[in-house]
Amino acid sequence: EVQLVESGGGLVQPGGSLRLSCAASGFTVSSSYLSWVRQAPGKGLEWISALYSGGTTYYDDSVKGRFTISRDNSKNTLDLQMNSLRAEDTAVYYCVRQQSSTTTFDYWGQGTLVTVS
Amino acid sequence: IQMTQSPSSLSASVGDRVTITCRASQSISRSVNWYQQKVGKVPKLLIYDASSLQSGVPSRFSGSGSGTDFTLTISSLQPEDFATYYCQQSFTRPTFGGGTRVEIE
Numbered sequence: 001e002v003q004l005v006e007s008g009g010g011l012v013q014p015g016g017s018l019r020l021s022c023a024a025s026g027f028t029v030s031s032s033y034l035s036w037v038r039q040a041p042g043k044g045l046e047w048i049s050a051l052y053s054g055g056t057t058y059y060d061d062s063v064k065g066r067f068t069i070s071r072d073n074s075k076n077t078l079d080l081q082m083n084s085l086r087a088e089d090t091a092v093y094y095c096v097r098q099q100s101s102t103t104t105f106d107y108w109g110q111g112t113l114v115t116v117s
Numbered sequence: 118i119q120m121t122q123s124p125s126s127l128s129a130s131v132g133d134r135v136t137i138t139c140r141a142s143q144s145i146s147r148s149v150n151w152y153q154q155k156v157g158k159v160p161k162l163l164i165y166d167a168s169s170l171q172s173g174v175p176s177r178f179s180g181s182g183s184g185t186d187f188t189l190t191i192s193s194l195q196p197e198d199f200a201t202y203y204c205q206q207s208f209t210r211p212t213f214g215g216g217t218r219v220e221i222e
Contacts, residue, residue, distance in 0.1 A: 035211075044203065044213055044215050044216045045152075045160065045203055045205070045213040045216075046213065047210065047211040047212065058210060060210070094159065094160075099165065102165075102207055103207040103210075103211045104150050104162065104165045104166075104207050105150070105152075105160070105162060105205070106162050106165075106171070108159045108160055108161075109159070110159055111159065
């Protein structure tokens with residue numbers, strides 16, 4: 001069974017850093033397409049970053065240069081290093097698996113809340 | 118690519134036929150997915166590639182469209198369908214519509 005479990009969220013001051021981690025089971029992160037999608041309180045969904053099986057990374061302009069997506073194949077985890085955090089980064093961050101090599105999000109983690117204040 | 122959903126909210130009764138539309142700012146073939154999100158829950162994939170039903174999703178959900186205009190239809194609204202629905206384009210870097218909240222009338 002595919003499962004994604006995020007951790008690492010919390011309260012951080014503006015300008016601070018936080019590292020999110022997503023533990024995957026039921027599949028191998030190194031051979032998968034994975035993304036981070038966030039949702040500000042009471043707002044809609046926003047894709048922010050992706051890491052493809054070949055190692056290519058993608059970022060939305062809103063986080064480019066501040067966030068870094070990576071994976072640890074030995075631990076089967078996906079990570080998101082977030083630096084220079086801003087109030088507008090406050091959101092629930094979801095780790096999401098993409099269906100095959102598409103940008104269709106078929107499995108979602110339960111999310112972890114990041115509050116920048 | 119911008120995805121514009123309408124309406125932003127609607128009220129309906131159990132048994133009603135509900136239609137939600139999504140318009141893309143440019144042609145995206147059939148690269149649209151639909152998700153359902155209940156309050157406090159994780160989004161769930163309903164429809165992919167405009168009209169393909171995700172495994173386990175009830176057949177009362179259907180999708181259609183191509184190019185710039187897409188539709189999600191619930192043929193007979195059930196109590197468990199009250200939620201917010203999002204479209205998402207998978208043609209380029211993914212973007213989501215603003216959501217449609219389906220409420221009880």
